[in-house]
Amino acid sequence: MTPTFTVEELVVPQTIDSPDAADFVETIELRNLVEALAYGTHELEMTAVETLPFWLDPENSPRRLFGVRIDGRLVGRGFYETNVGKEGSDAVAWGAVEVLPDFRGRGIGTAIAEFIERVARDEGRDRLLVYVASPDGPGERLDAATGFGSVPRDNGEVRFLLGRGYRLEQIERASRLPLPLDDGELRAAFAGASAASGADYSVHYWTGATPERWLDDLALLYTRMSTDAPSAGLEEPEDVWTATRVSADDERQAASPRTSLTAAVEHVPTGRLVGFTVLSLPSDTARSVGQYDTLVLREHRGHRLGMLLKVANLAALHQHHPGYPSVITFNAEENRHMLQVNEDLGFVPIGYEGAWRKRLS
Template identity: 60%
Template structure:
């Protein structure tokens, strides 16, 4: 194999599509999309550069830096480094993608070296990596949660273990083929509503959250960061406020995706106690992304998760019909949510490992 001479540099995030830095940003996104599509065997998870840009521009609550590797000027690898803005933050999240033809030439190692050096300089002692692990024959490495495993011989598994990362969790990627039969959709929603009882009702909105529900939604987002299963990753709490939601929604409005939200209102308290979101691309030929779903722990056991998901699928069918599928990710130990998804019709399409390294 010929020696590859490559350069690594940090990109300046463009202010808008077509602005300064846009070609490199779009090229890096293309690398990420190609690598992810190869790992999962589908392009259902692909996002356009226009769709990802709003998340990169909103740096007030999560700091993200984008790096690329170039071979003779061509971007052949990319990676991002993310952390929380507080000086006291202990965690950093790392992600690296390298095109298949350029692997095993030191690009991935060079990018991770750079990120670990940044983490060291910022005193981010805990480094976390989420990466897909395609199925393969042979011995497997089990998750310490007791749910799921990854192929021990996979390159990404050997790479991360060699750098001192430990597998903490396995995450399932699932796909729901659309449309869902309307009779079955209605049956599941009505059964869930009957089980929940009259104290609970569903509210829905498109894109902007109604002002009166911003405080409740901020609490739900905050609880999402602590209540979702995170195994030994010990993901930190991320504080959400109404102002943060408004800032996120303003940035998202500049992008081409539509957000559909269903929330459940607990009548006696007058507060929202659960929510679910779908992110819908403008092109109806592309897959929809299932984002956060959460029911507060004190209101679980009433089939509110099923009620929320069926309500949002009905909203999708009414507002934006014609999309081929919905994709979602869940921890393998999150059996309750997986049971809900399987009852709706979601089927596994791949798995990823969640890895942690504690620097000394």
């Protein structure tokens, strides 16, 4: 007999030590299992205490968390995220649905998806965006609308999304860089990128919170991440950052056991930052480092600044934080320039995810 279940909204705690944090912790454990099965590796796992800061920005990116239990066990989860107060942000929302493999095919994913879509429609959202990993498989392929990359059409998650009216807009590639790197190769790569960029550009580094002198510049770079990075037909709205928001985000991240390493490049004639990249280090050196945002402003591209930034930060990781097994990064498949930088550094693909869009109106 098919068990009955309901979709319930779960509490997002203020701290992991809160009495109401158990549900949140369980959802992160579920997410880690589903992700590991999709990518064939546990290197993408995050702990609940590492993840929580991303959920605690209600003024800019409010998130809601949902779950389904069967016999007291959490077997499916979903989340719903929006942006606040940005031009065009009232039209779009982001969502996700994850169900444990043994409980798929029972309508749990459908119930969570319908719940999230109903929330979006009730708020007047025009479109819902989701990012879903697709393991490789045999048979016919479904091409992304960009013309770069594809997913197996017969995969369960692909059939599910197509059946619900989603369109595959973009493919994101997950890539892995084995560590440690060779000292000589790092020095040579940095020297080559420095020579190509020229004297007009200078690299700066910091660990943890953003230095006050760079708050305004980093706010601009974060804002431009939402407009300059490839986003295919997703029509993602501009996400405006301010110096105040950067500082507040730094304070939230300080509660996490992870350490961030930032390399940024200054355009010396103007004294402004024009590119940056961030590595996120777990406290356990047996786990992988996350390569987070990387951006060079459009008007400063063509000077090998992407290579300069990545090599600079990898060299800082190699020198000051040795012992990690790898670095994991994600890039849009049509972002050929950044993928070439990664491949030149030794990154190899480990999996792919689709970026999907559904029109709700």
